[in-house]
Amino acid sequence: MTTLITGANRGLGLGLAEHYRTAGETVIGTSRDGEAGVRLDVTDTTSLANLSETLGDDPIDTLICNAGVFLDRHEKTETGYAAKLWKRTFATNVMGVFLTIQTVLPNLKTAKTAKTPKIVIISSQMGSSAKAGGNALIYRASKAAALNLGRNLAVDLELDGIAVGIYHPGWVRTDMGGGGAAISVYTSVKGLSHQIEALSLETTGCFLNWDGNPQDY
Numbered sequence: 771m772t773t774l775i776t777g778a779n780r781g782l783g784l785g786l787a788e789h790y791r792t793a794g795e796t797v798i799g800t801s802r803d804g805e806a807g808v809r810l811d812v813t814d815t816t817s818l819a820n821l822s823e824t825l826g827d828d829p830i831d832t833l834i835c836n837a838g839v840f841l842d843r844h845e846k847t848e849t850g851y852a853a854k855l856w857k858r859t860f861a862t863n864v865m866g867v868f869l870t871i872q873t874v875l876p877n878l879k880t881a882k883t884a885k886t887p888k889i890v891i892i893s894s895q896m897g898s899s900a901k902a903g904g905n906a907l908i909y910r911a912s913k914a915a916a917l918n919l920g921r922n923l924a925v926d927l928e929l930d931g932i933a934v935g936i937y938h939p940g941w942v943r944t945d946m947g948g949g950g951a952a953i954s955v956y957t958s959v960k961g962l963s964h965q966i967e968a969l970s971l972e973t974t975g976c977f978l979n980w981d982g983n984p985q986d987y
């Protein structure tokens with residue numbers, strides 16, 4: 771089994787990579803600096819083309835779109851949320867997710883495993899419209915878009931036999947989550963890996979918490 775993980779150099783991505791490597795699976799980690807294995811900036815089409823070339827015809831069983839940014843924690847509605855924050859956040863959290871999926875799709879289609887090939891999108895509870903909490907408007911909108919993207923791709927890719935799951939990893943102690951966050955990378959990864967294992971064509975399009983509880987859309 772081969773799993774490709776974006777943003778695998780730190781935080782959740784690194785935790786997921788370590789988890790699958792420890793389980794004996796083949797992991798292709800990507801990061802912007804190349805330290806995680808393959809160099810990939812998900813916003814850069816040349817970088818994505820290089821990934822495609824590196825992968826060749828190799829099958830990928832699971833793609834985990836984990837890379838993301840959260841740039842607008844302390845913005846003020848009246849004066850903040852500058853266009854450059856919108857551009858970079860949507861380029862990474864939405865366009866980057868789609869272009870990564872599009873790049874890896876041929877490899878997912880050639881995966882000849884007994885199991886269904888899977889696409890995992892790490893979104894966030896902050897993308898839930900039902901749980902709108904105000905502030906961080908750009909991040910919230912980008913994670914809502916990532917959720918919507920995953921739900922629609924689940925429909926489009928069902929005929930290809932590829933399942934798509936969208937997940938909230940919890941509030942996790944990473945650079946993004948901060949030291950005061952609720953759960954460790956270990957706990958989040960343990961839960962997420964169970965949910966990813968359970969993902970199937972029957973559950974495609976699901977939006978779940980790391981512990982398997984359904985998330986509100």
Ligand SMILES: NC(=O)c1ccc[n+]([C@@H]2O[C@H](COP(=O)([O-])OP(=O)(O)OC[C@H]3O[C@@H](n4cnc5c(N)ncnc54)[C@H](OP(=O)(O)O)[C@@H]3O)[C@@H](O)[C@H]2O)c1
Pocket residue numbers: 776777778779780781782783801802803810811812813835836837838839840862866892893894895938939940941942943944945946947948951
């Ligand atoms: N931590 C939480 O509490 C929490 C909660 C809900 C959702 N999430 C989501 O979980 C995912 C992982 O978050 P995390 O907490 O592990 O964050 P993190 O520690 O800040 O790590 C973010 C990762 O994304 C990578 N990245 C950012 N921009 C990229 C780009 N343009 N191309 C490729 N990689 C890029 C970073 O690479 P560099 O090292 O090069 O910057 C890093 O590897 C994100 O999608 C985040 O939105 C996290």
